[in-house]
Amino acid sequence: MQLLNGTSIFPILMTLFHFVATSHVGSYKVYIKSSSQWRTVNYTDPDDSDIDQSMPGIEKSIPPLLSSPEECARPCKTGDPPKTCYYQWTFETYHTLGGACELCTPTTNTSLSSNCQCILADGADVSGIIVANRQFPGPAIQVCLGDMVIVDVKNIVPGNHLSIHWHGIYQKDWQHYDGVPFLTQCPISECSTFRYQWRAQNPGSHFWHAHSGLHKADGVDGPIIIREPPEFYPNRDLFNHDNFDNFIFIQDWLHNNALDHFPGTSINSIGQNPDNFLVNGRGQWLDPSNRKYTTTPLAIFNVKPGERYRFRMINGCTLLCPIELQIENHNMTIIAVDGVDVRPEIVNTITSFAAERVDFVLNTYELIGTYWIQVRGLSDNCTPRSVQQHAILRYEGSDLDEPSSPRPQFQSGLPRGKVFNPVNDVCDGTTANVICIKDLQNANPVNDLIFGSQPDMQIYLPFFFHNYERTDLFRPNTYQRFVDPINNLSVAAIVDGISNIFPPSPPISQLDDIPADILCPDPNNLPARCDGLTICHCAHFINIPLNSLVEIIVADIGPLGISHPFHLHGYSFHVMSTGLLSRVNITDTNKSTALQRDREEYPPISDNPPMKDTLAVPSGGYTIVRFIADNPGWWLYHCHFLQHLFNGMSVVFHIGQDSDLPPTPKNFPKCGNFEPSILRTNPVPRGEL
Numbered sequence: 299m300q301l302l303n304g305t306s307i308f309p310i311l312m313t314l315f316h317f318v319a320t321s322h323v324g325s326y327k328v329y330i331k332s333s334s335q336w337r338t339v340n341y342t343d344p345d346d347s348d349i350d351q352s353m354p355g356i357e358k359s360i361p362p363l364l365s366s367p368e369e370c371a372r373p374c375k376t377g378d379p380p381k382t383c384y385y386q387w388t389f390e391t392y393h394t395l396g397g398a399c400e401l402c403t404p405t406t407n408t409s410l411s412s413n414c415q416c417i418l419a420d421g422a423d424v425s426g427i428i429v430a431n432r433q434f435p436g437p438a439i440q441v442c443l444g445d446m447v448i449v450d451v452k453n454i455v456p457g458n459h460l461s462i463h464w465h466g467i468y469q470k471d472w473q474h475y476d477g478v479p480f481l482t483q484c485p486i487s488e489c490s491t492f493r494y495q496w497r498a499q500n501p502g503s504h505f506w507h508a509h510s511g512l513h514k515a516d517g518v519d520g521p522i523i524i525r526e527p528p529e530f531y532p533n534r535d536l537f538n539h540d541n542f543d544n545f546i547f548i549q550d551w552l553h554n555n556a557l558d559h560f561p562g563t564s565i566n567s568i569g570q571n572p573d574n575f576l577v578n579g580r581g582q583w584l585d586p587s588n589r590k591y592t593t594t595p596l597a598i599f600n601v602k603p604g605e606r607y608r609f610r611m612i613n614g615c616t617l618l619c620p621i622e623l624q625i626e627n628h629n630m631t632i633i634a635v636d637g638v639d640v641r642p643e644i645v646n647t648i649t650s651f652a653a654e655r656v657d658f659v660l661n662t663y664e665l666i667g668t669y670w671i672q673v674r675g676l677s678d679n680c681t682p683r684s685v686q687q688h689a690i691l692r693y694e695g696s697d698l699d700e701p702s703s704p705r706p707q708f709q710s711g712l713p714r715g716k717v718f719n720p721v722n723d724v725c726d727g728t729t730a731n732v733i734c735i736k737d738l739q740n741a742n743p744v745n746d747l748i749f750g751s752q753p754d755m756q757i758y759l760p761f762f763f764h765n766y767e768r769t770d771l772f773r774p775n776t777y778q779r780f781v782d783p784i785n786n787l788s789v790a791a792i793v794d795g796i797s798n799i800f801p802p803s804p805p806i807s808q809l810d811d812i813p814a815d816i817l818c819p820d821p822n823n824l825p826a827r828c829d830g831l832t833i834c835h836c837a838h839f840i841n842i843p844l845n846s847l848v849e850i851i852v853a854d855i856g857p858l859g860i861s862h863p864f865h866l867h868g869y870s871f872h873v874m875s876t877g878l879l880s881r882v883n884i885t886d887t888n889k890s891t892a893l894q895r896d897r898e899e900y901p902p903i904s905d906n907p908p909m910k911d912t913l914a915v916p917s918g919g920y921t922i923v924r925f926i927a928d929n930p931g932w933w934l935y936h937c938h939f940l941q942h943l944f945n946g947m948s949v950v951f952h953i954g955q956d957s958d959l960p961p962t963p964k965n966f967p968k969c970g971n972f973e974p975s976i977l978r979t980n981p982v983p984r985g986e987l
């Protein structure tokens with residue numbers, strides 16, 4: 299294993315946050331990448347005398363010591379104290395092209411806050427979207443490593459509960475704020491406010507999104523960017539700009555509501571396909587009826603010539619299409635994936651699946667001009683319909699608003715060149731000009747424990763879709779969960795023999811309130827209520843001892859089709875391999891030798907595997923990942939396609955014991971079944987008790 303830099307950054311971090319005491323002394327944990335270990339950092343709160351209390355866009359007065367979103371989006375400097383960053387978001391149903399658009403037109407990339415309440419999107423008139431603070435995408439969280447993040451989420455969406463997940467944030471010591479309804483909290487009911495608070499413990503490009511219902515597909519998401527002082531970046535010499543608006547937040551966009559797609563109709567199903575993509579909430583739409591584009595503004599990235607810019611691409615999609623990104627006449631140097639630094643790789647195309655993030659450097663060494671950025675949807679779900687979007691890269695000094703070259707078409711678009719993360723390709727050397735995630739080199743040394751010959755715990759998760767017989771699904775007095783992905787097909791997702799459901803109460807705070815027949819920790823010992831059923835819908839909780847080395851093998855054992863991106867909460871895992879089951883046949887009985895046989899079939903390029911929190915399983919293939927289970931909690935592991943998540947394609951890793959977790963916060967909301975004894979008379983009037 300090669301060491302890029304053998305120096306521990308812990309002493310530097312101690313220096314970073316060790317400054318003259320002014321008031322309160324505290325501590326928090328950060329993840330030290332160079333040792334793959336958690337460390338406690340002691341700090342003292344800053345004197346609050348220099349904090350600006352006039353914070354635009356904030357309704358309520360803010361207690362002292364809180365910093366506004368604008369104050370927190372700052373260059374991170376060694377020696378600066380952490381801030382406590384306060385955000386107040388009101389979620390409501392909203393629509394595009396509304397009355398606000400007669401007052402103002404959004405003029406900059408959506409970022410920290412906006413004074414303009416107009417949402418244009420791609421020019422289509424869409425009602426029923428859900429937004430925070432009338433921004434789309436939602437407000438960005440941009441902070442420095444070590445900051446506290448406080449977000450008050452106020453839900454005024456009629457008839458809907460909400461919860462917000464902070465994708466990529468480890469939440470060690472803050473497990474009650476991971477935002478998974480019925481796992482780490484009760485969802486936020488209408489008219490309520492829930493205060494999320496967590497420490498920015500791991501740097502990188504992340505994002506937040508709804509984990510409740512289908513709300514994410516209706517617009518509930520936004521960027522999270524956690525920066526470090528520049529000297530901590532292993533690839534710091536490659537870029538000299540890390541601007542607050544240089545994120546490329548890509549969403550798939552529906553011209554109707556997500557519920558129109560779920561569970562779908564038996565005939566004429568509109569499936570799980572987007573109508574369009576948006577870049578930073580912007581885009582145009584090619585109306586197939588008249589072959590004309592809408593005239594809404596495209597996202598524009600302004601740069602100066604001769605510079606090196608860090609860009610942060612965040613795939614905020616929810617539906618089935620992977621996307622590819624190209625920039626006309628420019629290559630991209632990948633420097634981080636899912637927030638973790640990798641050794642640089644120069645590519646021409648970045649492919650990504652729902653929830654993946656890729657940081658890259660763009661050198662503005664071309665002729666002063668204006669260039670196209672193209673975002674294309676891939677797979678059978680987007681390619682036949684040519685779903686794509688454009689954005690613009692404009693050099694300072696260019697007098698062109700739009701590039702002079704023709705707009706790249708879907709079929710004859712920008713050249714692909716070298717492709718990063720190709721769909722369903724396992725990079726065995728037979729395809730030229732590709733680089734897979736498993737081939738990336740971690741920029742930091744990897745903890746040797748990861749390479750242990752036998753993991754402490756191996757979890758084999760074969761998955762497929764069960765196709766219901768009509769007579770089974772519509773058996774009288776049964777109500778099995780299903781989705782109709784295409785015409786005349788009703789399915790349930792099965793992972794290791796179980797279609798996962800969520801209990802009525804979150805186990806993190808109300809484990810004793812969960813009915814026993816909901817749970818199924820062992821697929822070979824299912825609850826009695828599943829006797830005689832074709833499939834069992836139950837809460838698939840897998841117990842993992844704290845600090846064990848865990849190896850997960852996820853295997854797509856269904857018919858060939860799409861590639862599913864699996865996301866792990868609370869962790870990044872090491873990508874040990876991806877492969878095809880037709881080449882390495884992994885089963886429950888031979889799984890213990892899976893990695894060894896994989897290595898024989900696919901000799902590894904990387905001896906320093908990258909870390910990710912979201913990884914796509916090739917169709918008909920598998921992924922092998924490892925992590926050290928040092929973060930106790932109830933962590934969801936699931937396909938990030940929204941409909942698959944709600945169709946059971948998930949499991950829960952219960953790591954450690956309740957005694958390893960912080961106490962449940964005071965007045966933490968409760969939820970669950972209300973099933974008292976059945977009354978045989980009217981309730982006794984209070985006065986007669």
Ligand SMILES: [Cu+2]
Nearest residue numbers: 862937939942
């Ligand atoms: Cu899936």
